[in-house]
Amino acid sequence: MSPGRPEEHDVTTRLSRPGLRGREAELEQLRALVAAVRDGEGGAIALLLGEPGIGKTVLLREAVSLARAHGFVISHGRAEELHELAPLASLASGLLHGDPPLLSGTDFADLAGHHDQRIWLVERLAQLIEERSAGRPVLIAVDDVQWADPLSRFALSVLPARLLSSPVLWLLTSRENPEPYGQGPPATTLPLRPLSETALAELARDVLGGDVPARVEELLDGAGGNPFLAAEILSGIAATGADGPEPPERLVLGVRGRLADLRPDTLHFLRIGSVLGRAFSLADAAALCGRPASGLSAEVDEAIAAALLHDDGERLLFRHDLLRQAVYADLAPSVRRALHREAARRLVAAGRSSGDAVPHLLKSAEPGDTEAIALLGTAAEDVIAVMPDLAADLAVRALELVPPRAPMAYDVGERAIVALTRAGRYTQARDTGDALLARRPPLDVFARLQCVLGDTLWHLDDVQELTRRTTTALAAVTDPAIRARLTARHALVRSRGSDLGAARETGERALAEAERAGDREARVLALWGLGEIALNAGDCAAAVAHHTALSVFDSAFLPEEAIALIHLDDFDAVRRLLRTAGDLPLRPAMLIWTQGTLNMGLGRLDDADADFVTAERLEADLHVPGNLVNLRVNRGLLAMLRGDREAAREHLDVVRAAVADRPNTGNHATHRYFEAVVADAEGDHAAAAEFVRTVQRDHPFLRWRLLRPHVVQAVRIALRGGDRELAEDLAAQAAAHAIRNPTVPTAQGTAAHASALVNADHGLLERAVDILLDGPRPLSLAAASADLGRALLTSGDAAATPALTRAHDLYAKAGADAEADRVRAELERATSRPGRRTGRLRPRTDRGWAALTTSERKVARLIAAGHTNRSAAEALVVSPHTVNTHLASIFRKLSVRSRVHLARIVLAEDDAGPAVDD
Structure with missing residues (x-):
């Protein structure tokens, strides 16, 4: 703070107040963080750690008071031990109750209405907080984070990074160090030691x-x-x-002494309260006591007079959790268990949600308790979309309560398999299913279990086992809906095989069965399988038709429709779809992968790289890195285009580790092609050609959708490696793909380009350029133009110069610096004079304004002009997640922590004059 500010006048007095003795240094650090955030130095996180009673809450309250005095908007919440099933409860307890509240009831109702997508919900929450913090700094304080519900924990792990540039101070207390905060602001950890x-x-x-x-x-x-x-x-x-x-016996004995002086009814009331948690409603306690709330006023007054409780106007709270624990510890274990069970029963009878009752069931339910099993199952279904790990735990606990031979084990077990699969715990899901199958269930139950295990095995990439089980189950099933699902799953599995014609027949049969059975899940699976089969077969128009039908039926599959349209070269339709998806709570990681694939095709390499970084971060947030290999392969290929071999090798190391962890044929193909590109660039052409050959070990090169745009490069690698037969095979595959897709310019132009390289045919190169001029992919056009220019240059044709110039300009505009430099050198040879330098041809640096990509400069200027992440995203037609990725990179390269600092740098740079590439 600046000297002489009025709020500075009584720092010494504040630091020495009773309750803060011995915490002067910690409070000074918190005061400095408050001042830094208030003065525009960006966001910050402070973690107050220590045992119960060590003073975390007192220090947090003092920091809240300091922030309020400095004009912060305050959110002061508390996590409760028994509220783990209430999504976002820990954060909401503060967000809705400030003065003024950080979020309005309407804002929160909007969030609650879309709580089935964690990433969407957190992005929307970040947007609201970002908008509020534009006018005033914000403090978000959460006490007892160790008890936070899973969705609040997820939000707290993601939001600081998302709000990196906003003036938001996060202040958390916990008994242990919570999970790290990713790419967010640096955390100030304050472990509270015993007092001196x-x-x-x-x-x-x-x-x-x-x-x-x-x-x-x-x-x-x-x-x-x-x-x-x-x-x-x-x-x-x-x-x-x-x-x-x-x-420490004095505390328990002291509380016991206070309890001994209380009337029996008050003592019973307090014990009921200790079972309900540190904070509880009088109505809940009254229900559990079996008395009307109006009849408990004497008990409440006596407990407050004994300094055990206080009333915050909405709930009764034990004055400290240690006091509640002392009362709770004085209950015999059997009594505690019985009270928790009674609490669950009473809460259900009072019409409360399963989320209120289940925490008590977890402490009291015993095997064979059918009511508990049903409630645990209901609670798991309620939270599975937003807290899948918790849902899996609840579903597994329900299964554990079922007696081994009880028929209900199969229904409960089926729900457990689904929940475990949704949570990404695939091995445990498979083992759970196999344990149920070992009990030799009836045939229809056997088929149903194998049906739900199909999703598990799909995620485990165990296609062979999935095929075996699906075939076996189809022989046993009688239920039409289950048969349709199994047939559809079989079609999806066969999409990865060699006989795609047979796979298509299976998919069409599955769709007909699904429509006859009227089963939604079967229809989704059938359409998905048919779309995958068509795309793998290279029938792009059919793939679009199937995926469009699927996304109309289930909007979660909109990214698949967009990917199919990219293969059809209909980039305008993809843009429209992505704009449509912007406000839908869909699969954000897959949507951004789609956006990155589009930007790759458009030659917007910086944007594509940012998209792939963002998609990987979102997958990591959700702990489901299913697309990691493809993301890193694309990033590695981008790095090679830029000439950054070191970055490419780093990406290759990640790919190798990921393939070792999850080997499947698709990962094998993309990985081996990437190995080929790196080996070729390093001069080992024979090894590079061998890598391309191994890509075709299971299927032809063009079977791998990710590799189709790279078939020309694969032909070059084969020719440089001396394998003309391989090059001819690749060119023949490209020609066959062009025949299947007569209206797709990229397919036609690529086929002509590949054949031209194999046959050294200048005319075909000219044809390839002419076709690709009408297509949407500048890098494909640049590659064909460069090869045409080289061929013409060799023959001494003056037309080499305009062809090479076009290639150079396209590469330079895309940011493919290495390719642009290579073509520029050839231009210099063609013209016998230094090549003209268009676009951004400068060495990349790690720090400073010069290190920013063109896209990052656009983002920097928009943010400096006062845009939020969302409005900047709308202006650039990208995702707010991608803007956040750009911002994190901008902050790192410019060594700044706030929008204020960024604005100063942007102003200084703009005053100095526009850069060449802006």
């Missing part, structure tokens, strides 16, 4: 006044430096003197 003897002595003087007797100092030693225990001891001494039991 000096601080304890000062605390004693605050409470007792005057000098502290030696006996009191001895008793305070027993508190272990814990300020809450010390305060309780001092309160007891102030009331009864220094004689009595030693801590």
Whole structure:
């Protein structure tokens, strides 16, 4: 803070107030963070860590007061031990109750209405917080994060990075260090140590006044430096003197002593409260006591007078969780269990949600408790979309409660398999299913279990086992809907095989069965399978037709429709689809992969790289890195186009590790092609050609959709490796693909280009260029133009110069620096003078304005002009997630932490004049 500010006048007094003794250094750090965020230095995170009673909450409240005095919008929430099933409850407890609240009830209702997509929900929440923080800094404080519900924990792990450039201070308390915060602002961790003897002595003087007797100092030693225990001891001494039991037993015994003085009804009421949690509603306690709430006023008054509870106007709270634990610990284990079971029963009877009752069931249910099994199953279904791991835990617990031979085990087990698969716990899901199958269920149950296990095995990439099981189940099934699902799954599996004609027949039969059975899941699977089969076969128009029908039926498959359209060269339709998807709670990682694939095709390499980085980050957030190999292969190929071999090798290392972890033929193909490109660039042409040959070990090169745009490069690699037969095979595949797709310019132009290279045919190169001029892919056109220019240059034809110039300009505009430099050198030879430098041909640096890509500069200027991430994304027609990725890179390269600092740099750069590439 600047000297002389009015809020600075009483810092010394504040730091030495009772309750903050010994925490002067920590409070000073928090004060500095508050000032830094207020003064526009970007977001920040502070973590207050320590055991119960160590003073975390007191320090947090003081920081909240400091921030409020500095004009912050405050969200002060608390996680509750028994609220783990209420999505976003820990954050919502503060977001909705500030003065003014950070979010309105309408805002939160909008979030709650779309809570079935975690990433969408957090993005929307980030947008709302970003908008609020545009006018005033924001403090989001959450106490007891160790008890936060899974969705709040997820949001807290993602939001700081998403709001990196906004003036948001995150202040969290926890008994242990929570999970890391990714690419967010650096966290200031404040582990609260036991108070020093000096601080304890000062605390004693605050409470007792005057000098502290030696006996009191001895008793305070027993508190272990814990300020809450010390305060309780001092309160007891102030009331009864220094004689009595030693801590820490003193706290439990002290509470027990207070309880002994209470009326029996009050004691029962407090014990009920301790079972319900630190904070509980009077209505819930009354229901569990079996009395009307209006009849408990005497008990409430007596508990408050005994300094055990206080009333915040909405709920009753134990004055400290250690007090609740002391009351709870005084209950016999069997009594606790019975009270939790009764609490669950009463809450259900009172019409409360399964989420309120299930935490009590987890502490009390015993095998054979059918009511608990049903409630756990309902709770799992309620939270599976937004908290899949928790849903899986609940579903597994329900299965554990089912007696081994009970028929209901199969239904409960089926739900557990689905939940475990949704949570990405595929091996556990398969093992659970196999344990149920080992009980030899009836044939229809057998088929149903194999049906749900199909999704599990698909994610495990165990296609052979999936084929075997599906075939076996089809022989046993009688239920038409299950038969349709199994047939559809069989078609999807066969999409990865060699006989795509037979696969198509299976898919068409599955779709007919699904329509007859009226089964939605079977229809989705059948359309998905038919779309995949068509795309793998290279029938792009049919793939679009199937995927369009699928996305109309289920909008979650819109990315698949967009990918199919990209293969059809209909980039305008893809843009329209992506704009449509912008406000839908779809699969964001897949959507951004689609956007990156489009940008790759458009030759917008910087944007494509940012998209792939973003998609990988989103997959990592969700712990489902299913597309990691393809993402890193594309990023590696981009790095090679730029001439950054070091980055390409780093990507290749990640790909090798990922393929070793999840080997499948698709990953094998893309990985081996990437190996070929790197080996070829390093001069090992024989090894590169061998890598391309291994791509075709299971299927032809063009069977792999990701590799289709690279068939010309594969032909070059084969020719440089001396394998003309391989080159001819690749060119023949390209020709066959062109015949299947007569209206797709890229397919036609690529086929002509590949054949021209194999046959050294200048005329075919000219034809390839003419076709690709009408297509949407500038890099394909650049490659054909460069090869044409080289061929003409060899023959001494003056037409070489315009062909090479076109190739150079296209590469330079795309940011393919290495290719642009190579063509420029050939231009210099063609003209016998230094080549003209168009576009951005400069060495890449790691830091400073010059290090920013063209896209990053656009983002920087928009953010500096006051745009939010969302409005910048709308202006650039990209995802807010991608804007955030750009911002993180901009901040790193410019060594800034806030939008204020960024705006100063942008202003200075613009005053200095526009850069060549802007």
